[in-house]
Amino acid sequence: HSPYLSEVDGHLWLERVDLLGLADAVGTPAYVYSKAHITDAIEALNEAFAGVAFNLHYAVKANSNLAILKLCSELGAGFDIVSGGELSRVIAAGGDPSTVIFSGVGKSIEEIDFALKVGIECFNIESEAELHRIAERAEISGQVAPISIRVNPNVDAQTHPYISTGLKQNKFGVQPEQALAMYQTAAENPQLKIVGIDCHIGSQITDIEPLLDAFTNMLRLVDELASMGIELEHIDLGGGMGIVYQDESPLDLETYGASVRQILGGRGQTIILEPGRSIVANAGVLLTRIEYLKEASEPDAPNFAVVDAAMNDLIRPALYQAWHDVLVVNPNRTLQPRQWDIVGPVCESGDFIAKDRSLGLEAASVLAVASAGAYGMVQASNYNSRGRACEIMVDGERAVNPRRRPLVFHKMHSLGNDFMVIDAVS
Ligand code: LLP
Structure with a gap:
């Protein structure tokens, strides 16, 4: 409670x-x-990750009430959205579009155009077809689209099958080899600016191992990209931190933050998290x-x-x-x-x-x-x-x-x- x-x-x-x-x-x-509860949750996560360059992007899908979005924005959080409707709500709440990350497998042309127009921080791309659509829309509107590719790190988050997303059989993200090819394509396209890499393996995760495995798998790609001359600004580990409903032992945020810092080593990327449930x-x-x-x-x-x-x-x-x-x-x-x-x-x-x-x-x-x-x-x-x-x-x-x-x-x-x-x- x-x-x-x-x-x-x-x-x-x-x-x-x-x-x-x-x-x-x-x-x-x-x-x-409770406003105080939400404030505490955001501050606790910021503190747990204080050792690294860190940005919290609240997952709007968990609760898109305008008062909550306004509070998140006042506390310095960015947003993770999955639809044009969520983007409208962020803007209506006074949130800054340049702190918005756009996730989701099915972004429509209208949604992409809207996001390009208001100038979001990053599109988290989930397929090759989407990469092409975003490049095309950016060209039409004469803009450069900031992008990240959602990698499927193939780890089992050990959560309910409906909210597990990091396995091969899920519809989300692309396989690591395919991601490399897509980064190569993106690097050659002047309409696209590569800014990051992202994953999200599931929700209500109470075991830290799958999260750290996913991070380690992503870092392999980050290093390989660097050797190809593609430097990323951020690594987005998604949301998914589990909470106590009944008698679960929730994820220890301090340990998560410390482990991420240690595994990141001397790399310079900013770490992004997209928590929803653990905040609200x-x-x-x-x-x-x-x-x-x-x-x-x-x-x-x-x-x-x-x-x-x-x-x-x-x-x-x-x-x-x-x-x-x-x-x-x-x-x-x-x-x-x-x-x-x-x-x-x-x-x-x-x-x-x-x-x-x-x-x-x-x-x-x-x-x-x-x-x-x-x-x-x-x-x-x-x-x-x-x-x-x-x-x-x-x-x-x-x-x-x-x-x-x-x-x-x-x-x-x-x-x-x-x-x-x-x-x-x-
Ligand atoms: N980022 C992405 C790309 C996501 O798909 C999700 C949740 C999150 C972040 C936020 O995850 P959280 O920190 O809240 O676990 N309706 C279900 C949960 C669905 C979660 C979908 N994706 C439930 O009631 O349990």
Whole structure:
């Protein structure tokens, strides 16, 4: 959990905001993020890598809330993006496009043109066809595109198969031999400026070995390129640093930083990381209220707590069998804890937030789903024509509302029982 999550006067607080009062004020479901937690996470990573020239590029895909992007920018971080939409959000939040790295296997012509126009730091290229497209678009717009090639270092990140990306069978990056040929092609093209090399082997990695193996494999290429006369400015090791959801031993950042420094040796490249989850996951909770308690009808059936958040708000349990801790915001200590499945209103058996949790619940309980700051709201949908959660940023005793609940939700409330008008949801 976040160190900023604590129990005060019998309620759960985030920083100095009472989450019960907040749930009453803004309604549920609501994502709530701690500004102090995010600040600490960025500072800790900068400190761990203080021994080398280092640049942190926050992976926008983990949480693209504008208040979070603004904070990252104020703290001196750059950004790792994967779409034109994410680039627009960085700019809307006041971020500097020249600190943006553009990753992803499918950059469209429109996205490349947009990125060239605003002047990003680097395109992380994932295929030969993309290299040609970027060179072509740069020529048309009369610009030089800064590029890096995403190498597939063929290491197994030992994480969930859906979020493992560094193996031959994954769609990401190119094989080392192919990368060398592509660098050669790029070096001969005046529309392209080679600035770096990158990789990203997966997400929620808790074992340091695969990360260091990937780095060592990349350095072989860096040295080979240098012998071909191609000098790189940076080495981008991607994101992927694992965090504690349950009882994992998270990656030790100090050790990671020290090992990278040692393996880098006397080479002069800047090290770039693209962390998402490790910056925001534990900064956030998802607040949800109980709609119904549906107690087991038979001894071997579960007790269900049906809550107002569902898989459309937080899909991680359904999609990756992810485990998120569930805390009661207003615990009633007189209740005997029992085993509960916490499920949403969506019409699928896969719609669950948590299973078999020992909790003392009553109809008035408000729950906080922990570690929900990363890949929560950004993966939300309107499945079942449900509305979306709002998002709140807590800063000391203040709570600001950087994203309001979309209109459809308000309408349902305001129109009462007469009929329901479904507006387009932005
Ligand atoms: N860089 C690249 C190129 C990536 O593909 C990713 C994540 C990151 C950086 C950031 O990785 P992080 O530091 O957050 O691990 N939806 C999944 C996670 C998908 C991650 C995709 N790529 C989940 O909820 O676990």
